[in-house]
Amino acid sequence: MPSQIYTILYISECRERTSSGFLVVNATGYARLENNSDxxxxxxxxxxxxxxxxxxxxxPKLVEGQVLSVSNSxxxxxxxxxxxxxLNSASILNIPPEDLPIHQIMxxxxxxxxxxxTTNEYGVQVECxxxxxxxxxxxxxTPITLFHPPGSRFANQTTMIKRGSSIFFSGALTQVETNLYLELHTFSFIRNQTFAPKQMPWTTKTPTQPSDSSNIPDNFNTPDNPPNTQSDDPTTTQVSENPTSTIQKTLGRTRKNPPTPVSTPVSTPQKRNTRSSYKPKNKARKLADIASDIIAVGDSDIEEFDEQ
Known part of the structure; x- marks a missing residue:
């Protein structure tokens, strides 16, 4: 996994050579870590x-006697x-080599x-x-030992480091008996997280056709799903290879034997018997009977009178 170095150093010597279309410069530099001369x-x-x-x-072109600020290397x-x-990035500092500043290697x-x-009297150490x-x-x-002194704010996190843990770090690099040590300045675990891409208004596409087959009506005819047609002749089981001739035969058979329309019962509205339509009828019948009775009585009286 990648790492980058930052420091200030002095160029003591340079050598040049050409290789594969590049000018390769090999130089020797020194970084001053402490006030002690050695x-x-x-x-x-x-x-x-x-x-x-x-x-x-x-x-920049490397030259002996330069003081460089190195980064991203x-x-x-x-x-x-x-x-x-x-060397990936560097800038020349206008500083004489005798005044090379003290600068840790970050x-x-x-x-x-x-x-x-592991935890000991010197703090917490992690072999990485x-x-x-x-x-x-x-x-x-490159093997390196990450450490921090006792009571550091990283103690609750670093004590949870297990073998295989991925760690993002930054700190000051030093070397003790050819072993590299780095005092932590920042520290965090790297977790595998999945982020859904954020939908932007200009990236949202409106589907022109429904993608879900459940939204397609059952009677929607597609080339892969032709409509289920049934022949009028129940004995016919073979589908004609020519759909035009099949349609013409079906039309001719339909014209000769037109299907009998199915009569559907029609409900006849019944006349509502209301009091207004019922009473005049009964009243007319009673008046006629009464008139007949009166006439009959009158005739009988006349006959009796004539007999007297």
Whole structure:
């Protein structure tokens, strides 16, 4: 996993060579770590410059006696307590070599714990490894020990480190008997989190056709699902290869034997018997009977009178 180094160093010597269309500069640099004159770190620096002037280059030309501020550069553990540095970004400082300032070597990166965190009288220590490609096919693993003193604010987190934990860190690098140590300044676990992409108004697409088959009506005819047609002749089981002839035969058979329409019962509205329609009828019948009776009585009286 990658890591980057930041420091201020002095260039003591440079050598140049050409390789694969690049001018390769190998330089030796020294970083002053403490006020003590013998406390410094030697770095073997490699810088690449394209020989084609049309290609951009963001590195200053290295010259002996320069003081550089180095950043965003890869590193690995070298031999005899030295550090190998691939220069990616640097700027020249207008400082004489005699006044080289004291500056710690700062490292920011990601490491993998190779052992469980241990606690002793000096604090908490975690054995880790930093993996990075210094070239296209050169994977380098650099062992490093992350630590912090007792009572640090990282104690609750670092004591939970297990073998295989991925750690993001930053801190000051030092070397003791060819072993690299880094005092933690920042620390956090790396967790595998899945984030759903945020839907923006211009990225939302309205579907032109329904994607869910449940939204398609049952009677929707598709080429893959033709409509289930039944023939009038129940003995016919073979489907004609020519749909036009089948339609013509069906139409001719339908014209000869037109289907009998199914009569549906029609409800006849019944006349509502109301008092107004019922009483006049009964009243008329009673008057006729009464008139007949009166006439009959009158006739009988006349006959009796004539007889007298």
């Amino acid at each position: 406390k410094f770190q030697k770095l073997n620096i490699t810088a690449f410059y394209p020989t084609d002037d049309s290609k951009p280059c963001y590195l 890869k590193f690995a553990k070298g031999v005899n307590g030295e550090l190998d540095l691939i 490292v920011v990166g990601i490491a993998t714990a190779t052992e469980t965190a 490894v930093i993996s990075d490609y210094l070239s296209k096919d050169k994977l380098v693993e």
